[in-house]
Amino acid sequence: EAQVTQNPRYLITVTGKKLTVTCSQNMNHEYMSWYRQDPGLGLRQIYYSMNVEVTDKGDVPEGYKVSRKEKRNFPLILESPSPNQTSLYFCASSFGRSYEQYFGPGTRLTVT
Amino acid sequence: QKEVEQNSGPLSVPEGAIASLNCTYSDRVSQSFFWYRQYSGKSPELIMSIYSNGDKEDGRFTAQLNKASQYVSLLIRDSQPSDSATYLCAVNALNNNAGNMLTFGGGTRLMVKP
Numbered sequence: 001e002a003q004v005t006q007n008p009r010y011l012i013t014v015t016g017k018k019l020t021v022t023c024s025q026n027m028n029h030e031y032m033s034w035y036r037q038d039p040g041l042g043l044r045q046i047y048y049s050m051n052v053e054v055t056d057k058g059d060v061p062e063g064y065k066v067s068r069k070e071k072r073n074f075p076l077i078l079e080s081p082s083p084n085q086t087s088l089y090f091c092a093s094s095f096g097r098s099y100e101q102y103f104g105p106g107t108r109l110t111v112t
Numbered sequence: 113q114k115e116v117e118q119n120s121g122p123l124s125v126p127e128g129a130i131a132s133l134n135c136t137y138s139d140r141v142s143q144s145f146f147w148y149r150q151y152s153g154k155s156p157e158l159i160m161s162i163y164s165n166g167d168k169e170d171g172r173f174t175a176q177l178n179k180a181s182q183y184v185s186l187l188i189r190d191s192q193p194s195d196s197a198t199y200l201c202a203v204n205a206l207n208n209n210a211g212n213m214l215t216f217g218g219g220t221r222l223m224v225k226p
Binding site: 042098105 | 146157158202213214217
């Protein structure tokens with residue numbers, strides 16, 4: 001089954017404790033992206049990747065890091081999480097950045 | 113002006129009615145248009161795509177595109193309570209920071225009342 005997977009689905013952590021949210025797709029998509037979604041603010045892009053080893057900032061990159069060492073994986077790293085990073089996070093993939101995107105199930109992160 | 117704009121709603125319609133959701137966009141050279149449905153706390157799900165002017169029908173859903181007026185709409189016929197969700201419009205638009213890429217509107221919340 002073609003899909004985008006994310007782990008963990010739910011995470012509660014404390015300020016400053018490094019964490020990684022994994023994202024994997026099995027559709028051989030070149031483009032992958034991370035979004036956060038907050039009430040009233042819609043989907044905001046954090047980082048995106050056009051292909052292996054090619055990443056770039058989205059609209060709200062501060063406090064996040066990404067890497068793309070393999071085509072199928074695109075982890076999101078929070079080196080020192082803060083409470084304002086409490087949000088619902090989605091990973092998405094597509095054949096290119098102007099094509100339809102397919103979303104993972106989401107990760108609900110709470111930072112206390 | 114945002115690249116992709118939607119009325120946030122909520123749009124309330126009775127069961128069985130036609131729900132009409134609208135989206136306007138600013139980039140005249142946009143070529144690809146998508147509608148996503150998102151239930152509360154769930155991920156966006158692609159329900160329609162449209163690339164040329166006119167109507168495209170898929171079951172109870174019809175997407176309408178008017179490039180001259182720069183709007184795209186989604187009609188849901190025979191609305192059901194299970195259609196209650198937020199509908200996101202996404203457009204291939206020119207983003208000043210990153211060139212041509214898929215840009216999402218803020219979404220319209222639809223409520224279908226039994």
